[in-house]
Amino acid sequence: MTRTIITIIALLAVAALFWTLVALGTPDELGAVSRHYVERGIIENRGANLVTSVVVNYRGLDTLGEVTVLFLSVTGAAFVLRRRERKPVDRAASKASEIVQTGAGVLVAPIMLFGAYIFLHGHLTPGGGFQGGAVVASGVLLLLLADRERALPHGLMSWLESLSGFAFVVAGLAGLWVAGSFLANRGVLPLGEWNQLLSAGVIPVIYILIGLKVGSELAALLDVMMRGEAVAGAHGSPRSPRHRRSGPSGTGRSRGGRR
Amino acid sequence: MIWLDGLVCLLMVIVAVTATVVRNLVSAVIMVGVVSLLVSYLFLRMGAPDVAMTEAAIGAALTTVIFLVALRRTGEGR
Numbered sequence: 001m002t003r004t005i006i007t008i009i010a011l012l013a014v015a016a017l018f019w020t021l022v023a024l025g026t027p028d029e030l031g032a033v034s035r036h037y038v039e040r041g042i043i044e045n046r047g048a049n050l051v052t053s054v055v056v057n058y059r060g061l062d063t064l065g066e067v068t069v070l071f072l073s074v075t076g077a078a079f080v081l082r083r084r085e086r087k088p089v090d091r092a093a094s095k096a097s098e099i100v101q102t103g104a105g106v107l108v109a110p111i112m113l114f115g116a117y118i119f120l121h122g123h124l125t126p127g128g129g130f131q132g133g134a135v136v137a138s139g140v141l142l143l144l145l146a147d148r149e150r151a152l153p154h155g156l157m158s159w160l161e162s163l164s165g166f167a168f169v170v171a172g173l174a175g176l177w178v179a180g181s182f183l184a185n186r187g188v189l190p191l192g193e194w195n196q197l198l199s200a201g202v203i204p205v206i207y208i209l210i211g212l213k214v215g216s217e218l219a220a221l222l223d224v225m226m227r228g229e230a231v232a233g234a235h236g237s238p239r240s241p242r243h244r245r246s247g248p249s250g251t252g253r254s255r256g257g258r259r
Numbered sequence: 260m261i262w263l264d265g266l267v268c269l270l271m272v273i274v275a276v277t278a279t280v281v282r283n284l285v286s287a288v289i290m291v292g293v294v295s296l297l298v299s300y301l302f303l304r305m306g307a308p309d310v311a312m313t314e315a316a317i318g319a320a321l322t323t324v325i326f327l328v329a330l331r332r333t334g335e336g337r
Contacts, residue, residue, distance in 0.1 A: 051309050055309075118312070126308035126309045126311075126312060127308070127309060127312050128309065130313055130317075131309070131312040131313050131316055134313070134316035134317050134320075134321060135316055137321065138316065138320050138321065141320075141321070141324060218321060221325075222321075222324070222325070222328075225325060225328045225329070225332070226328055
């Protein structure tokens with residue numbers, strides 16, 4: 001009883017705290033930094049799409065940091081989850097239902113194409129490297145859902161990931177070399193222009209790199225998690241018989257919807 | 260359309276609170292995904308399609324799947 005009352009009081013306090021934010025409303029005019037970005041963004045950073053210009057150039061170092069964080073977390077997850085040795089599981093048990101398999105066959109290619117479209121057009125339309133990469137990874141997820149034991153090209157994926165991360169840093173250093181600041185987008189590069197795929201200087205290059213990197217990283221993460229899951233039961237834990245039995249017969253149960 | 264935004268906000272609060280009290284962990288994970296989807300609608304309404312796309316792809320899709328896989332692996336998903 002006391003606990004409930006305390007909880008309610010705490011929630012009300014938080015609500016009161018945030019109410020000042022609501023009452024503040026949206027500012028009518030831009031602050032100094034925003035105005036600078038809006039007025040000088042295209043000239044300084046070659047991006048017609050201002051959001052992209054901010055994410056990739058004005059705050060490019062932060063984006064590099066985000067990519068690094070993602071890389072480290074995926075590496076950590078792979079390190080923790082990969083330790084079990086792999087055992088060949090029953091191939092028939094790792095396959096999904098006919099509907100999922102056929103649907104995956106039809107949908108995977110358009111999903112991946114859409115992801116590639118998002119990161120290729122990051123400097124023109126909403127979206128960019130992260131979003132496109134996530135869409136590509138969800139295409140890979142569909143593949144994995146359709147066939148748990150599907151062999152992904154791991155060598156290619158890790159090469160893609162390492163090379164694109166490396167190339168991102170090289171692009172930044174090239175900015176340092178040409179225009180005097182890390183990830184600079186000035187100098188001889190073409191000015192950003194709407195409806196022109198080949199514009200906005202180095203932004204599309206960086207977005208393609210980020211898209212490839214994020215896509216391969218998230219796909220590798222999903223692969224490590226789901227593959228480990230298929231093997232988890234076969235490694236001497238007390239639940240192993242139950243796990244293994246749930247393979248072929250578990251499809252009818254409530255959680256079987258994902259298989 | 261402001262009433263629809265309000266409805267979505269209300270729905271978000273209800274789903275989020277339900278996710279904390281529901282016994283079945285799989286339902287809770289799905290509800291968290293629903294909150295992500297609703298908040299991505301709100302981002303879109305506020306004119307931030309980039310953020311909305313990220314929220315829908317990462318928050319609603321990938322996070323939900325990773326949570327579900329984690330539940331399966333720890334044997335809590337039944």
